[in-house]
Amino acid sequence: MEVKVLKDILSANNQIAEQNRRLLASKKIMAVNLMSSPGAGKTTLILRTVEALQGRARIGVIEGDVSSSIDAEKLSQAGVTAIQINTGGGCHLDASMVNSALANLLLDDIDILFIENVGNLICPSGFDLGEHLKVVILSTPEGDDKPHKYPMLFANADALVINKTDLLAHVNFDLDGFKSTFKGVNQRAALFAVSGVSGEGIREWAAWIMEKLASVRSGK
Amino acid sequence: MEVKVLKDILSANNQIAEQNRRLLASKKIMAVNLMSSPGAGKTTLILRTVEALQGRARIGVIEGDVSSSIDAEKLSQAGVTAIQINTGGGCHLDASMVNSALANLLLDDIDILFIENVGNLICPSGFDLGEHLKVVILSTPEGDDKPHKYPMLFANADALVINKTDLLAHVNFDLDGFKSTFKGVNQRAALFAVSGVSGEGIREWAAWIMEKLASVRSGK
Numbered sequence: 001m002e003v004k005v006l007k008d009i010l011s012a013n014n015q016i017a018e019q020n021r022r023l024l025a026s027k028k029i030m031a032v033n034l035m036s037s038p039g040a041g042k043t044t045l046i047l048r049t050v051e052a053l054q055g056r057a058r059i060g061v062i063e064g065d066v067s068s069s070i071d072a073e074k075l076s077q078a079g080v081t082a083i084q085i086n087t088g089g090g091c092h093l094d095a096s097m098v099n100s101a102l103a104n105l106l107l108d109d110i111d112i113l114f115i116e117n118v119g120n121l122i123c124p125s126g127f128d129l130g131e132h133l134k135v136v137i138l139s140t141p142e143g144d145d146k147p148h149k150y151p152m153l154f155a156n157a158d159a160l161v162i163n164k165t166d167l168l169a170h171v172n173f174d175l176d177g178f179k180s181t182f183k184g185v186n187q188r189a190a191l192f193a194v195s196g197v198s199g200e201g202i203r204e205w206a207a208w209i210m211e212k213l214a215s216v217r218s219g220k
Numbered sequence: 221m222e223v224k225v226l227k228d229i230l231s232a233n234n235q236i237a238e239q240n241r242r243l244l245a246s247k248k249i250m251a252v253n254l255m256s257s258p259g260a261g262k263t264t265l266i267l268r269t270v271e272a273l274q275g276r277a278r279i280g281v282i283e284g285d286v287s288s289s290i291d292a293e294k295l296s297q298a299g300v301t302a303i304q305i306n307t308g309g310g311c312h313l314d315a316s317m318v319n320s321a322l323a324n325l326l327l328d329d330i331d332i333l334f335i336e337n338v339g340n341l342i343c344p345s346g347f348d349l350g351e352h353l354k355v356v357i358l359s360t361p362e363g364d365d366k367p368h369k370y371p372m373l374f375a376n377a378d379a380l381v382i383n384k385t386d387l388l389a390h391v392n393f394d395l396d397g398f399k400s401t402f403k404g405v406n407q408r409a410a411l412f413a414v415s416g417v418s419g420e421g422i423r424e425w426a427a428w429i430m431e432k433l434a435s436v437r438s439g440k
Contacts, residue, residue: 037259038362
C-alpha cells in the first residue's frame with residue numbers, strides 16, 4: 001500500500017518532468033539540478049558561475065529550501081534572476097514545484113537555469129525535475145567518505161564538484177585518493193575541484209557548463 | 221489519502237518509541253538522538269565523548285546510515301560498542317529500527333546510548349525514537365544561516381553543539397551573532413562550541429551529558 005502510493009507519486013512526477021523538459025527545449029534553456037548537503041556551497045557556486053559566464057550566457061535560478069528566502073535574496077542582490085520555492089517540510093524539490101516556478105520566470109531571458117535543490121544527500125535522488133544535468137557538490141569539510149554513505153545521489157551525477165578546496169590544508173580530505181575511489185561509484189561523471197572563495201577551478205567548471213549548453217542547443 | 225498514510229506511520233512509530241522508552245528506563249540507560257548534516261562530525265563527537273567519560277560512564281552507539289558501515293567500524297576500532305543500521309534509501313531512523321538494534325545490544329553494559337541518526341537536517345525531525353535528548357550538531361563550514369533554513373530540527377533540540385570551531389578563522393561563521401539569533405529559533409537548548417580536532421569545549425559538553433544522565437537516573 002505504501003509502495004503503491006510511492007509509485008503513483010513518482011509516475012505523476014515523471015509526467016510533469018517531461019512537460020518541464022519540453023518547455024525548456026522550446027526555449028533552448030539548459031537546466032542543471034544542483035544537489036548537496038546543507039552548506040556545501042551551492043549558492044556560492046552559482047554566484048561564481050554567473051561571474052565567470054558574464055556576457056556569454058544568461059543565468060536564471062530556482063532556489064529550493066524548506067524555509068526562508070535567504071539564498072534567493074543573496075542572488076537577487078547580486079543581480080541574478082532568482083525565484084524561491086519553500087517546500088514546507090519537504091526534503092527535495094519535485095517536478096511540479098519546478099513547473100510552477102517556470103511559469104513565474106521570464107524564460108526568454110534565460111540560457112542556463114540552475115535549480116538549487118534542498119540541502120540533502122538522500123531525498124532529491126529519486127525525483128526527475130526535467131533537468132538536463134544532475135550535478136552534486138561535495139565540500140571538503142564533509143569528508144571524503146560521502147559517496148560510499150550516500151551512493152544513489154553520487155552514482156547518478158553527471159558531474160561532481162568538490163568545493164572548498166581552500167580548506168584542504170585544514171580538514172581530513174584526501175583529494176587524490178578520493179578521485180580514484182570515486183570512480184568505483186561513478187565512472188562517467190566529470191570531476192571538478194573548486195573553491196568558491198579563492199575562485200580556483202571555477203574556469204574549468206564554467207567551460208564544461210558552456211560545452212554542455214552548446215550540446216543541448218545543437219540537440220546532441 | 222497521503223496524509224492519512226503519513227498519520228498511520230507516525231502513530232505506529234510513536235507506539236514503538238514508547239516501547240523503546242520503557243526498555244531504556246528499565247535498564248537505566250539514557251538515549252541521545254544525534255542529528256546533523258552529513259559530515260558535521262557526529263561520529264567524531266561520540267569518540268571524543270567516550271574519551272572524556274572514560275571510567276565514568278559506559279557508552280553504546282547505534283549508527284544510522286543509508287549505506288556502508290564506515291562509522292560503526294571506526295567506533296569498533298576505538299573499542300566502542302556499536303551496531304550499524306542501514307536504512308536502504310531512508311533519510312532517517314525510526315523507532316522500529318532502533319527497537320531492532322536494542323535487541324542486539326548488551327544493554328546491561330550501557331549507561332549512555334548515542335543514536336547517530338542519518339546525516340540529514342530535515343527527515344529525522346518528525347520521528348520519536350524513544351530517546352531522552354535530541355542533540356543537533358552544526359559544523360562551522362556549513363554556515364550560520366542553517367537554523368533559519370531548517371527550523372524544525374533546530375527548534376526541537378535539547379542541545380545544539382557547534383562543531384569544528386578549529387575552522388572558525390577560515391570560514392564565514394559569526395559565532396557571537398549566531399548565539400544571539402539562535403535564541404529566536406530555540407530559547408531552551410543548551411549551546412556548546414566544540415572542536416572534535418582540538419578538543420575545545422568537549423569537557424563542558426561531557427559535563428552536561430553527565431548531568432543529564434544523573435537527572436534521568438533520579439527520575440527527574
